[in-house]
Amino acid sequence: MPNLAKLSPKLHARARTCRAIVECPKGGRAKYDYDPKTGAFEMKRLLPDGMSFPLDFGFVPGTRAQDGDPVDILILNDEPACVGALVECRLIGILEGEQAEDGERYRNDRLLSVACVSHLFKDVRKPADLDPDVIDNLSQFWVNYDALRGVKFKVLGVEGAAAAVAALKDAKRPG
Secondary structure, eight states, rough: OGGGSSOOOBTTTTTTTEEEEEEOTOOOOEEEEEETTTEEEEEEEEEEEOOOOOSSEEETTOOOTTTTEEEEEEEOSSOOOOOOOOEEEEEEEEEEEEEEETEEEEOOEEEEETEEEETTTTTTSGGGGGHHHHHHHHHHHHHHHHHHHTOEEEEEEEHHHHHHHHHHSBBBOOO
């Protein structure tokens, strides 16, 4: 089985597209992590009753963020994708965040994207095209999600697609 984390992100800067691997489908309570050694998705934790992932959540393969994991990505889509799905995405922005854990602070941004196959979100090009409550709810989800684990997450801001493309270009490639 190929190592999904080492697949090419297939970033197309002009089109603002890249590939993503879904770890946690929208509406699910299970947090899965991809294990490149086994090629399997391991269930790491369950969210409490009443809390679920607001969008498909996963990673951009072939990247490494400041926290050592692949770059995180949120995907607007008409239907929740399954765990392990490879999704071609159009970048619309970035939720810039800072995480504090074990006395260390580091950036832990989440790219915002739309599945290229989406009908419902085909006209969304930037975060401002979404209702402001959507961004507020996404921000609050990550603050609460990390708080459950004893980690502090602070939203630093929301930027557009150009910043998302730049973040992917700057992401280190796994060695």
